[in-house]
Amino acid sequence: MSTLAHDSKYQLVTRRLGLWLFILSESMIFIALLFTRFLMQGVYRPEELNQTLGLGITTILLISSFTANRAEVRIAQGDRTGFLRNLAITIILGLVFLVVVVAVEWPEALHFAPPSTGYGTLFFAITGMHAFHVLTGLIILIIIFFQGKRGQYSPEDHWGAESGVVYWHFVDVVWIFVYPILYLFGP
Amino acid sequence: MSWIKGILFGVVGYLAGYWLSISLGVERGTEAPFAIGYVFFFAGWLLGAGVWDHWARSWFGLENKTPPTKESHGWKRYFMFSTDHKVIGVQYLVTFALIFFLAGAFAMAFRYELMRPGRDWLSPKEFNTVMSTHGILMIAVAVSAIIGAFGNFVMPIQIGAEDMAFPRINALSYWTTPPVVFLILGANLLQGADYGFDFGWTAYPPLSTVAGLGKLFFLLAFMTLGLSSILGALNILITVIRLRAPGMTWGRLPIFTWGVFTTSFLSLIFTQFVFTGLFMVVLDRVAGTAFFAPDQGGGALLYENIFWIYSHPAVYVMIIPGFAIMLEILPTFARKPLYGYKWAIGGFFGIVAMSATVWAHHMFTSGMPDWMTVPFMAATEFISIPTGIIFLSALGTIWMGKLRLKTPMLFALAVVFNFLIGGLTGIFNADVATDLQLHDTYWVVGHFHYTIVGGEIFALFAGIYYWFPKITGRMFNEKLGKLHFWWMFLGFQAVFLPMFWLGYNGMNRRIADYIPELAGTNMWVSASAFLLGASFLVFIYNVVNSWVRGPQAANNPWGARTLEWQIESPPIEHNFHQIPTVTGHPYDYGVEGSVHAVLAPQAEAAD
Amino acid sequence: MTTENNTNLLKRGAYVFLSLAVLTILEFFIATGRVAASIPLMALIMIGKAALVVQYYMHLGKTLQMDAAEAHE
Structure with missing residues (x-):
């Protein structure tokens, strides 16, 4: 039985809308957490917070979004090498971001804003929740990378790659909000 | 397996x-x-x-x-992983019926304690855990049972689809629910200081942040339930948006489908708030954060805000599908078009839009600033306008109808009756001056049992009886169904009507004891509660017996017009031999020349 | 989709990235007081940045358009 629902183009839009609803739902977590930031601490920010490091990791995540976009365009073109190269750069940048947050920023923040203080609670909870999304995004991108290497995805059908990339951009959008609200807003 | x-x-x-x-x-x-x-x-x-x-x-x-053989018959498939929306619907229905009876048994346990003042057989902590277990399991039933069971089984057929948009995510959202029950029961089985959770279903800090493994189990269970609810909602929204049959315009969508569709918006968006709130409590417990330490800017009020931003919309997640089943059943048995179809849908959307603006009416006594109380009181009273429109739609459908009082219709009429009492008593909770007296008393218990049990659970049973022939292909025993109805209906009134009086006279909820003056009424309530509990034995006997050896049901025993009644009972895999074409409104009972849908001749499509 | 079209897409990606970079640096200067410090201005920039990513990297507009186009078919 062939119907509209089985048409691959129609199905693609269905899946895209589904992913968007998922993103809408997921962003509510961050809306709740960021509102909590204002409810608990107003726009207070400790003096010791390393704003330059914050700018650095923001830049890394931004570049990774850029390369993720290039990867998506490349596979739509049918250029597998370009797709894999851009995807690999994205994954490496994502890993660097994650390592810097967990291994450099968090130990630093433990000194002036431990989780037992209000700002520390927010800082660790929000960056932690974001880092968790970075981690899941990375796992997805790594899976896509190996799938792509095995010859999956074509210019006509690369929903798997597209969804992973859109999710990665979502992680970036979240950071676009988290970065100013945690690092830049101040009295 | x-x-x-x-x-x-x-x-x-x-x-x-x-x-x-x-x-x-x-x-x-x-x-x-x-x-x-x-x-x-x-x-x-x-x-x-x-x-x-x-x-x-x-x-x-x-x-x-290879995907598991998709037989459309045989009981084994219900215990297996399946992506068939009808199998998942039945899995949901049976699982949540079992949870419902389990939670009911917990209610019996603490009603026994409350028969007499003083301590009978439960310690205060045990009492609170038993009461909280009843609460959270019933919340799970109320949030998921109708949407999970009929939203899965009936809704795709009503819109002329073969399955849900994302069958595997659909299965995922079902298989997410059993761990919830494992955790809740696990918390009840723990011994010693770790035992149970004694904070009701709301888990307010600071009580929820003090030690006790059972409390952690509860928080994780609630978060898991939220996940299931979100995934289910996503699937329903996309299915309704994308998989409607040709001709199934928004103006021809059956009202039940409208109900689960609008409800899903609420689940999708607001469940994440309670997830975040519970996650904060978990972080405070296991990671040493200070969300709910009052000296760090957070505190209990922060939790209450986040919690009720979800949990008030959640009561509409419970009641809108109940209304939807009621409005689905009334026209069929009144043999009249649904009165004010478009207005009722407007009512659904009105509730969805306003539900996010009323949450703080749960917090009038929590110490929120005075200037905030009046806006929330006003918003709460305004939300009764869309609710009232739905109510009028039900009354207008019954008005001058030729009512056929079959079992599903009796349950649907009971929803109208019960919700009237539940709605009217709600005004006193919304009003700040009276709520200050009535908050946390049995008045509130009576109120939300009249709305949720009287509204939604009665609708759930209406739905079970209504769609039973479609799901099983067999007919239930009408006499036993009517017996169950009257037994349950009268038992329900006997249990919950006196609770208003109890609360008005100062009986606190969530406390194992009460003043001795209330002993007589409590004895009556407990005795009636056992009676109400016993009524479900009739239901279980009737359903099990009819499912195994009931008479074959006709494809359309109620003479209904929506699509699910135009196909075989039980439906074949993928529901339709050929995708139907929808040509008219679903509720034009008695309107000459109106046809809801054209199905391809079955014999022709078979080859 | 033609190759030329895709080259344009690559270019557009680069422009979007450049705008994001400029806005991020501007944000940083606002916060560190080198430009008049203003939370509303930073909030505006952050919403603008998010809109750029959502529209040009995540194709929200295109997705909704495709859905609407099919509905009229």
Whole structure:
């Protein structure tokens, strides 16, 4: 039985809308957490917070979004090498971001804003929740990378790659909000 | 089978997670290894149940197993992983019916304690845990039962679709629910200081942040339930938006489908708030954060805000599908078009839009600023306008109708009656001056049981009786159905009507004792509660017996017009021989020349 | 989709990235007081940045358009 629902183009839009609803739902977590930031601490920010490091990791995540976009365009073109190269750069940048947050920023923040203080609670909870999304995004991108290497995805059908990339951009959008609200807003 | 394999994999996952967290340096004896262990248990359970098979096998380059044989008959498929929306619907229905009876048994247990003033057989902490278990399990039933069962079984057929938009995510959202029950019962089985959770279903800090493993179990269970609810909602929204049959315009959508559709907006968006709130409590417990330490800017009021931003919309997640079933059934048995179809849908959307603006009416006594109380009181009273429109739609449908008082119709009429009482008593809770007196008394208990049990659970049973012939292909015993109705209806009134009086006279909810003057009424309420509980034995006997050896049901025993009644009972795999074309309105009973849908002649389509 | 079209897409990606970079640096200067410090201005920039990513990297507009186009078919 062939119907509209089985048409691959129609199905693609269905899946895209589904992913968007998922993103809408997921962003509510961050809306709740960021509102909590204002409810608990107003726009207070400790003096010791390393704003330059914050700018650095923001830049890394931004570049990774850029390369993720290039990867998506490349596979739509049918250029597998370009797709894999851009995807690999994205994954490496994502890993660097994650390592810097967990291994450099968090130990630093433990000194002036431990989780037992209000700002520390927010800082660790929000960056932690974001880092968790970075981690899941990375796992997805790594899976896509190996799938792509095995010859999956074509210019006509690369929903798997597209969804992973859109999710990665979502992680970036979240950071676009988290970065100013945690690092830049101040009295 | 999926259940055994799931539990096996889950236990292995739990041990792995526990071991991993210990070896990563998490302190033994704290709650963190349990929390991490549970995350791994959850992943293992889903893996064992077969939810990940399709995705994970392709990631690792393995060949995909052939999908399990999709027989459309046989009871075994209900215990297996399946992506068929009808199987998942029945799985939901039976699972949540069992949870409903279990939660009812917990209610019997604490009603026994409340028969006489003073202490009978439960310690205060046990009483609170038993009461909270009843609460959270019933919340799970109320949030998921109708949407999970009929939203899955009936809704895709009503819109002329073969299945849900994302069948595997649909299965995922079902297989997410059993761990909720494992955790809640696990918390009840713990011994000593770790035993249970005694904070009601709301888990307010600071009580929820003090030690006790049972409390952690509760928080994790609630978060898991939220996940299931979100995934289910996503699927329903996309299915209704994308998979309607040709001609099924928005103006021809059956009202039940409208109900689950609008409800899903609420689940999709607001469930994340309660997830975040509970997550904060978990962080405070296991990671040493200070969300609810009053001296760090947070505190209990922060939790209450986040919690009720979800939990007030959640009561509409419960009641809108109830209304939707009521409005679906009334026209069929009144043989009249649904009165004010468009207005009723407007009412659904009105409730959805306004539900986010009323949450703080749960917090009038929590110490929120005075200037905030009046806006929330006004908003709460305004939301009765869209609710009233739905109510008028029901009354207008009954008005001058030729009522056929079959069992489903009796239940649907009971929804109208009960919700009237529930709605009117709600005004006193919304009003600040009276709420200050009535908050946390049995008045409130009476109110929300009249709305949720009287509204939604009665609608759930209306739905079960209404769609039973479609789901099973067999007819239930009408006499036993009517007996169940009157027994349950009168028992329900006998239990919950006196509660208004009890609350008005100062009986507190969530407390194991009361002043001796209220002893007589409490004895009456408890005795009636046991009577009400016994009524479900009739239901169980009737349903089980009819499912096994009831007479064959006709395809359309009620003479209904919506699509699910135009196909075989039980429906074949993928529901339709050929996708139907919708040509008219679904509720034009008695309108000459109106046809809801054209189905291809079955014999022709068979080859 | 033609190759030329895709080259344009690559170019557009680069322009979007450049705008994001400029806005991020501007944000940083606002916060560190080198430009008049203003939370509303930073909030505006952050919403603008998110809109750029959502529209040009995540194709929200295109997705909704495709859905609407099919509905009229």
